[in-house]
Amino acid sequence: MGDSRCYWITGLPAAGKTTLAMALNVSLKQGGVATALLDGDELRKGLCADLGLTNADRSENIRRAGEVARLMVDAGLTVVCAFVSPFEKDRQRVRGLFTPGQFTEVYLSTSLQECARRDPKHLYERAKAGALTGLTGWDSPYEAPAHPDFTFDTQCTSTEQMVGVLLQSIQATAGA
């Protein structure tokens, strides 16, 4: 229980956040860790269904996600969070809810070009066509983390490799 922690995965839409979060979640569970997965798209269907895409609402979305992650870590869960979370101050505020070492910020630095090429939800396609506004990375800002714990470019690193690095880092910390 004392080892419960929060992984916070940030990056552009289609950077691979949910894919990494799901794989990390599965590996943690296989290792006997009690986990929860918090995903931006999912949270906006429930807890944050009242919020829009203004900067203030994006900040509130991340504030709530962080508070829920904090409550879950308090309850002994290791929480894997996948949120675009475009603003540095919002991510830093979430980090501040945890003790040092309990929060791991993972930045997926996948380029805009690659995210727009993948585009599984057709967001970039719609933005290009003018049918969608406020898409992070396209016409809404994304502030790259200043001091992430890990940075991965998913064009160079496989999901398995990322999960391996993240799990190994925890084992190293636990053994220290």
Place this chain on the structure above:
Amino acid sequence: MGDSRCYWITGLPAAGKTTLAMALNVSLKQGGVATALLDGDELRKGLCADLGLTNADRSENIRRAGEVARLMVDAGLTVVCAFVSPFEKDRQRVRGLFTPGQFTEVYLSTSLQECARRDPKHLYERAKAGALTGLTGWDSPYEAPAHPDFTFDTQCTSTEQMVGVLLQSIQATAGA
């Protein structure tokens, strides 16, 4: 994991909600159940710190608490919630987030007179003196549950008895 569930304890301020929640939480943990405790006062320091005491804010407070409980139950935790939650429609909305049998509404029917006599947080004292407005049961409405799963008057039933009844009911359900 499949047996994770939500206990929702409602009643007037000072009815004994937190006392029962903490005792139930301890007993569940002793039985090997992974649990979380969600308390109204605590949530208002974090997730719901932006909310006041208007009827709309009280409803939003309960909506968020219910969504967090739902996420926690999804993650395999049994969640014990202690909230005044004065409005029937808000409690019913929370119930609707769960499958039948997964949500147990516990109504502490402790009388206003007894709550005002206990008054551990001096809320009723301040309300009587005109220093506090909007106190549920005093000058803000409390709608008693129409169909609670359990009703206890804490003047007649000890905490141990209530916990026993609640745990026994789950064992009976599990064995059915």
